[in-house]
Amino acid sequence: MIGHIIQANRLKILLGTACIALASIIGLQIGTDEKRPVRAAPVQVVEEPEDEEAVEIEVADFDMNPRSDYDEVVERPLFHESRRPVVAEEAEPAPDVALSAIRLVGILDMPPTKVVLIESDGSPRIERVPVGEKIGAWSVEEIARDRVILVKGEQRSEIKIKDRAPPPVQDQRPPPRAKNEVASVPPTGAQLGAEVQSKQR
Structure with a gap:
């Protein structure tokens, strides 16, 4: 056992000596690299000969056609199969929405824009309408913190947010019993069996 300990110590001493030797070699390399001067790569300057004549390149004159020559190309949609000019359909006038139906x-305040959330004509669909857009024939002129101002021709109207109270919740519990009323207890299996036997006799 003592031999084993001595052998382990020899191995430690040997490895420690090897580490010290490697560290000293690396230290010497670093020290000598710092003392060496750094040489810059030589730069060669190439001079152009002065006696050659300058070469002139002639460029053909190029005149762009006027833009009006390309109007037909612009009118034809690139991604349509027929490439026929699109005929704009006339926009249908917005249906008139009664103010009472709006x-x-x-109100969504998302700087730099504000948007109102509107239900119209009793539909459950909610529309997002920014300033300047239309709700039927009414145009949104201004959006305040709790109201929107609508304009239709010379008419000007203001609609406020109306909080609707939720419908009252009905109590689902059975009505309370009177003090002298005894709660009915469902019959047990034994009671049902005895009742059936008495009926059979």
């Missing part, structure tokens, strides 16, 4: 649900 309900302001909410």
Whole structure:
């Protein structure tokens, strides 16, 4: 056992000596690299000969056609199979929505824009309408913190957010019993069996 300990110590001493030797070699290399001067690569300057004549390149004159020559190309849609000019359909006038049918649900203040959330004609669909857009024939002129101002021709109207209270919740519990009323207890299996036997006799 003592031999084993001595052998382990020899191995430690040998490895420690090898580490010290490697560290000293690396230190010498680093020290000598710092003392060497750094040489810059030589730069060669190439001079152009002065006696050659300058070469002139002639460029053909190029005149761009006027833009009006390309109007037909622009009118034809690139990604349509027929490449025929698109005929703009006339926009249908917005259906007139009664002011009483417009309900302001909410206001989204998302700087730099504000948007109103509108329900119209009793539909559950909520529309997002920014300033300048139309709700039927009414145009959104201004959006305040709790109201929207609509304009239709000379008419000007203001709609406020109306909080609708939720419908009252009905109590689902059975009505309370009177003090002298005894709660009916369902019959047990034994009671049902005895009742059936008495009926059979």
